[in-house]
Each structure stands twice: as C-alpha cells, then as structure tokens.
Amino acid sequence: LSQAEYYTTIDFKSGYFQVGLDPEDRPKTAFSTRDQHYQFIVLPQGVTNGPPAFQRIVSQILGPTRWQYSLAYLDDVIIYS
Secondary structure (H helix, E strand, C coil): CCCCCCEEEEECCCHHHHCECCCCCHHHHCEECCCCEECCCECCCCCCCHHHHHHHHHHHHHHHHECCCEEEECCEEEEEC
16 A cells, blocks of 8 residues: 555445345334334444444455455545555
C-alpha cells in the first residue's frame, strides 16, 4: 500500500440498505409506533451483526483483489496502484 502511486476511495452510500433480509429474520427487526407495526426488509444500521455481515459481503465482492490492489473496511473501499 505504501508503494502505490494512485489511490481511489469509494464509500458505499446507504450500503446497508442494499442488503435484503431473509423473510424469517424480519420479525427480529420489528418495532411499533402508536399507529403501526414495522419490520425492516433490508439490513438496518444498528443491529449487532449488521457490520460483520456487510463486511463479509464486501469482502466476497472484492474476492481475490483484496490485498492485491484493494482493501475494504465496512462501506469504505480503497483501490490502489
């Protein structure tokens, strides 16, 4: 990384909200208001296993390029050359 000359950074804006939840896991994210009951259908921020799950997905997407010319931390990716 220190030998690289060019660096490109990418921030996956709203990345968590692009990951769908399994229908059987949706009740675990439920909350109620005075008027209605809601369940997330996508990965919400703030759940315990959200960051590791998202990190795993990003790592799978980068695949063999990880550590060769890209690194990721949660929703931030750096590509270097």
